Amino acid sequence: MRAHHLRMKYLLADFAVGEPVAFVNAFGGEGGVQALRKFWAQVGEDLPEDDRVGEDGIAIDRLRVGEDGPSMLMLSLPAPQQRNEVYFLAVIVRPQPVRVFYLEKSVLPDGRELTMIAERDARGRYNWGPGCEPDPRQFAALLASLLATPDAQPMSFFELPLR
Structure with a gap:
């Protein structure tokens, strides 16, 4: 895994979980994409040049979870190349929590690629299973379906307290 991508994944998720109002203020407004690009560059500054990833592909969409559901910020990161790097980070702020x-991005033992859905909260990481094509609207629709299923259970949980 590339250190830049991995660090950003956890820094952004921890920020959103730990300080959701500050996260939305930082990335949800008109200057959100510029703020995300600046944050991406700052995180990369401390890494060896070979571990840095350019900012191509960084974007932010404001979508809904279903037709009448809560809004979400969908952060697109540079295209993943390694397993566990992310295409998108979706933050649903309301209803709380x-x-x-x-x-x-995931890779099967035989080398085939697929996507997986994971969730981060203050306790750790949940694996929700296979995902969809790396398209923000498809991912939003898949999350709407997941959240509309009251008895949905993750495949696994990995304890990972916030940093």
Whole structure:
């Protein structure tokens, strides 16, 4: 895994979970994409040049979870190349508590690629299973379906307290 991508994944998720209002203020407004690009560059400054990832692909969409559901910020990161790097980080702020999901790149033992849905909260990381094509609207629709299923259970949980 590339250190830049991995650090950003956890820094952004921890920020959203730990300080959701500040997260939305930083990235949800008109200057959100510029703020995300600046944050991306700052995180990369401390890394060896070979571990840095350019900012191509960084974007922010404001979408809804379903037709009448809460709004979400969908952060697009530079295209993943390694397993567990993320295409998107989706932050659903209301209703409380905040929910933070990733669409991650994964690779099967035989080398086939797929995506996986993961969720981050203050306790750790939940694996929700196979995802969708790396398209923000498809990911939003998949999250709407997941959240509309009251008895949905993750495949696994990994304890990972906030930093």
